[in-house]
Amino acid sequence: MRTFFDLKEREIAVKKQPLLLIAFLILSYFLGYLTYRRLHGESVIRLQAKLTFTFDDNYGSHYSLALPVLKEKGVSATVYVISDHVGANGQIDWGQLLELQNVHGWEVGSQSRTHKDLTKVDLETLMDEVEGSKKLLASHGLFVRSFAAPYGALNATVRAYAAKCYSSVRGVGGFNSLNVDPCSLLAMTIESDTKVETVEGWIDEAISGNKWLILLFHEIIRGVPKSRYQYSLAGLRAIVDYAVKKKIKIVNVSEGIELVKSNLIQNFSFESRADGWPDGWARSDQKAVALDLAGMGCAPYPTASVKFTVGPQAGELISNKVAVNPRLSYSGRVFVNMVNYSSGGLSLWINEYNIGGRYLGGQHAGSISGERVGFLILFVYKPSSERVVMVDLQIYSEPGSFFKAYVDNIEFGESLG
Ligand SMILES: [Ca+2]
Structure with a gap:
């Protein structure tokens, strides 16, 4: 009986094997895909040729x-x-x-x-x-x-x-x-x-x-x-x-060259301002991060840009908060002229917030260091979790940086596909 039972079980097991194997492969592929999506958010954005x-x-x-x-x-x-x-x-x-x-x-x-x-x-x-x-x-x-x-x-x-x-x-x-x-x-x-x-x-x-x-x-x-x-x-x-x-x-x-359906960043080229500072933007420090009107920005509105003149302290420039859908893919672009470079760098972060406005974390979206004219930080972004409903963009100069950087035309929006 026992032998018979064992045999039968074994027979069934042998018969089921291909099916189990297929199910296992499908499941592994799916789990792998989900992990891949989480780790490489940008890779799942399907931009078209x-x-x-x-x-x-x-x-x-x-x-x-x-x-x-x-x-x-x-x-x-x-x-x-x-x-x-x-x-x-x-x-x-x-x-x-x-x-x-x-x-x-x-x-x-x-x-x-x-x-x-x-x-x-x-x-x-x-x-x-x-x-x-x-x-x-x-x-x-x-x-x-x-x-x-x-x-x-x-x-x-x-x-x-x-x-x-x-x-x-x-x-x-x-x-x-x-x-x-x-x-x-x-x-x-x-x-x-x-x-x-x-x-x-x-x-x-x-x-x-x-x-x-x-x-x-x-x-x-x-x-x-x-x-x-x-x-x-x-x-x-x-x-x-x-x-x-x-x-x-x-x-x-x-x-x-269009990246996004519409740019969600207000006053993205810093051309509108009151009291010497662009409307809708926050900054850490008035000395390190200032409005510049010397035409160091880029087309179509090169006149105004934000200038980082950095030293021992970090500098920060922060956009308005924009609503995002955690299921969608976003893209963006930031124009930078970096001159008189000796050390350090400028980096771009996307800060994520939940529905109550609580900070959840930041995604690093790109950086620049070295003498560059007309450099573009290009990035793709996918919210880290379903809880992310709002983000802002933060441009950050590391403490101990020595350079001048002019930042302009901050674009961020749903990917055009
Ligand atoms: Ca501008």
């Missing part, structure tokens, strides 16, 4: 040929123009640019005034090319936020000046991560001999690697290209069709 069409150098065919093809599929693009050449010798004109922007939802960006290599000009010329172009475009009713470096030529000085006037700066030579610094965008250049299949491969790579692919076209022509920077209309059409078929998210550059 993106594709952007950009057109350089003022060709009339951007309006006459590219627009109809993209419009048919409901796709917007960014056209980067050399402002002083608009309307000259059959180039795209002001009326067409306004129509692209106002009627078709395209973005008009700048490629400087005259398309010089900006890494080889003096400072006065650089500022005139970068700022002058934006002013001219604005005077024609164009809302310009994006800049592309002529020839893709960029260095720290060009990038820093461009970042003062524009929200993004595009160079060339690669793909972008989804949380790329908007002032370090790269594009893949399309030349006459770039095969449609090659570009399709890039689109597949962006989708599988979760990247942002920016395509750079020059002149679009009917028929066969005769020079390096021409591309056939048929080729462009095939690329657009492939992208739409693959369901990759297609955005213009300004849409592409």
